[in-house]
Amino acid sequence: MYGWFEENGLLLGLALLDGLAYAALVFMVAVGLNLVFGVLRVLNVAHGSLYAIGAYTAASLGLFLSARGLPEWASLAVLVVAAALVGGILGPLIERLLLRRIYAQEPVLQLLVTFALFMILEDAQKLIWGTQPVQNDAAMRLLGNFDVPFAGDFIPFTAYQLFVLPGVAVATLVGLAWFLRRTLTGRVIVAVTTDREAATAMGIDASRIYLLTFTFGAVLAALGGALSSPTASLVPGVGAQTIVLSFAVVATAGLGQIEGAALTALMIGLSRSIAVYFMPEAEVLTPYLIMVAVLLIRPQGLFGAAETRRV
């Protein structure tokens, strides 16, 4: 065992760091999906498209602005602005114009409406950004590298992936937990998630909460995408990959769990990147294997509460 570590220790360290950065992104998307599902009871397949559009918009906006003399230090802010724009515009549009009309429909039909939206948004991305890879890593270059001490050695890693991504994810987790438990609006959201009928009977304006939650979820997805954009070049299909992965996180964690989603994202992110370094063939498999294994043992997810069956 010691020999193995001597040989592969640095690789393992790199895998852990990579996994942490990756888990941060997965968490951002999955927690939004989870929140929206909890309140609206609609599993939004187009959530992954919001991630992809957030990423593309951030990259293009950054390129556009820096060509017009935007100082380099602002490239981080551009990511956040792009996410707020995408989520803040598309979120309310989708909720008001589309989802609003289908709340009374069967769950299958709701799922399919968002699937249709996913198909439309996928093509819209190809029409706007083409099929050629788009890249803008200004934000990552800005912060440079950082040497991480690991097992008596140093691993050079980008400061962006080391500090910014996990930092934003932790801030989101803490902020969200505080918002949902300590503020009035947050508690109203929790109330609607727990029992929509009772909440409405207490005089809560569910329609406003739906709009708010969906927009918030959309901003989180777009932010995840925007933050991912400096680390990779963007190609069509990002949305499809992201959504199945966040489904896996949500189902593994159990519905309505924020901290659970964070832990699961960490688990899936780390094991995926360990697979990338040590067993590349299994990379795509790991999230699903974890999910299947967890659901075999705990059908309601790792942290979900068992629901009583209706009679």
Add this chain to the structure above:
Amino acid sequence: MRRTETILAIGGAALLVLLAFLAPWLRFVLTIALAKGIAVLGILLLLRAGQVSFGHALYLAFGAYVVAFLAPSSPEALILMPVAMLLSGALGLVVGLFVSRYREIFFGMLNLAISMVFYSLLEKLYHYTKGTDGIRVGVPRFLGMVLERDDFEWAMFATALLLALAIGFFVRLYLASPMGQALSAIKTRETRLEFMGLPARGVLLSAYVLSTLMGGLAGAIIALTTRHVTPLLGYWTVSGELVFIAILGGAGAALGPFLGAVTFELVRVYAAASFADAWQAILGLVLMGVILFFSRGLWGMVESLARKRA
């Protein structure tokens, strides 16, 4: 309505044959549409129980790869199809024993996860599956004869049409039987089904296995028709497509899936030809329109037309 359906099914079949005669290139499209219709019949069974599988492309791809692997050693199409179907059903039984414990989103997501595991195996095990390049299926035989390309296409079209009619008829009987009624009960009140002494899990499992038999058969027909299989057949968007077709056609009757599949493939062919970059968006708009304005699908429209006349 049942008589109308029978008449429409026979009329529709005749119309498809006529179309295939008039426009030979449509024969290929229609064979694929019929195959997908058969797979969608399986989705329809699960929809009756209120469950939606986002992973049935697994069985499509499995059936197709069974054909691709076995075709070199036994090129007889009429043997390959039932073999693919039975093996797919066996896989369905194993998976079904697991997923039939779950409902709604967990059921859907588990199916999705298992199908994605299979998809990545197809993609990664390059040594056996040639990865994303896929496998070419050699010239199959039909009833022991090596047919000309044109004749073989006709043979596959006719087989698909006959199978579609037979399986459609079977599904209609199944849904009207006590088994089918119990299936609808899972959607409305599962616990009461158990009170009556019927095991809900067994009812769902049997429908699931039937749906995987149909999925495997559909995959075999597709592989024999396109003569080239790739992992893409098992990607989750294909599973979504099957559910899409089910809703487009309408889940109310066994004819719905075929109405949906033929419309879907024709829209796809025309949209891909005229708007190469936006065909997916056009399909999305069609789906959205159907759900928002005719949630009972194309079959629902036919039904209300027939009611008005009666």
